[in-house]
Structures are given as C-alpha cells and as structure tokens.
C-alpha cells in the first residue's frame with residue numbers, strides 16, 4: 001500500500017497534537033500502550049513518533065483497516081504489528097497480557113453500548129495496577145449544556161444507527177467503576193471533546 005494512498009481522517013490529524021500534549025504530561029518515560037479502534041493509524045503513527053521510548057500496539061475491529069495502519073506505521077520501530085481486536089471480545093486474544101496504557105479515541109459513540117462495557121472490562125484485565133485507560137471523544141456531561149455541534153452529531157449518529165450516540169459521562173464512569181477503574185482526571189480538549197484519564201485500582205479484579 002503506497003504511503004500517498006492511505007485513508008486519511010482530517011479530525012484525527014487535528015486532534016492528535018492536543019492529545020499528545022496531554023500524553024507527554026501524563027505518561028512515564030517508557031511503557032507499552034494498547035490502542036483500540038486505531039482507524040487510519042494516524043494517532044498510532046503520531047504518538048509513537050513523538051514517544052520513541054514507548055511501544056505502541058495498534059488494533060482494529062475492522063479487518064480491512066489493518067493493512068493501512070501497518071503501512072502508515074511501517075517506518076516506526078516502536079509500533080508493533082497491527083492486530084485485529086473487537087472491544088467486546090472476552091478474552092482479548094493475542095493481546096499483550098499486561099500493558100501500561102489502554103488508549104482509544106472516538107470509539108464509544110460510534111458503537112453500541114456493549115463496546116463501552118467490553119472496553120472497560122478488557123482494560124481492567126490487561127492494565128497493570130495503576131495503569132491508565134485514556135478515552136478521547138465527545139460525551140454528554142450532566143449539568144453542562146451540550147455544545148450544539150455535539151447535539152447535531154449525536155442526532156446524526158442515532159439516525160445512522162439507533163444503538164450509537166454520545167454517551168452520558170456518568171454512565172461511562174459507572175461502567176468503569178464496576179470494572180475497577182476510577183477517574184483520575186477529566187480534561188477538556190478542543191472542539192468540545194474530553195480526554196478521560198482512568199486508573200486501574202490496585203485491587204481491580206480481572207473478572208469477566
């Protein structure tokens with residue numbers, strides 16, 4: 001696959017630098033990150049290039065997306081071969097058993113609620129104690145007026161699939177709590193997006 005011919009997401013290109021600024025602040029010097037829903041692979045390539053002491057494991061549920069992710073990251077020695085992973089699977093077969101970070105951007109609202117549950121449980125199974133689950137995207141925050149652009153996006157998602165839509169932050173955090181993950185930081189990023197920083201409780205059970 002030619003590097004000039006890869007699928008490209010303008011949104012992923014725009015949001016990568018502000019997310020990276022937070023990663024640089026939050027992450028220790030080195031570690032292993034497991035990314036879910038890598039999409040075009042732009043985030044994997046951007047972050048792995050900027051954080052060379054980190055190993056990056058891209059994954060995608062959509063098998064047809066894998067070759068482009070691999071092609072985009074081919075020049076980066078710290079990006080592992082792209083793997084197929086559906087967040088709802090249990091177990092997450094073939095994934096590194098212990099990771100420092102699980103990262104996913106713009107997944108929870110473009111998938112049924114089972115993906116949120118699966119992601120939380122899988123992250124709790126694979127994160128080291130006090131490892132971080134980082135979730136980027138738009139959410140509905142109780143008591144905070146939702147931006148008109150996010151309301152329109154939510155309506156459009158629900159038209160495309162009634163099981164999709166922006167997730168209420170409280171419900172997401174409740175699901176996280178059940179899995180043994182607690183909110184450490186809620187960061188406001190540009191264009192009405194949040195970066196949720198969740199930490200695996202030292203005692204979190206790696207149950208189903």
Ligand SMILES: C[S@@+](CC[C@H](N)C(=O)[O-])C[C@H]1O[C@@H](n2cnc3c(N)ncnc32)[C@H](O)[C@@H]1O
Pocket residue numbers: 009011012036037038039040043060061062065085086087088104105106107110111115
């Ligand atoms: C809007 S794209 C986001 C891609 C990328 N993370 C980004 O920010 O540009 C949503 C991605 O979620 C993936 N996806 C959908 N359902 C999934 C699931 N059950 N498990 C893992 N990934 C899934 C899709 O294949 C798609 O690549």
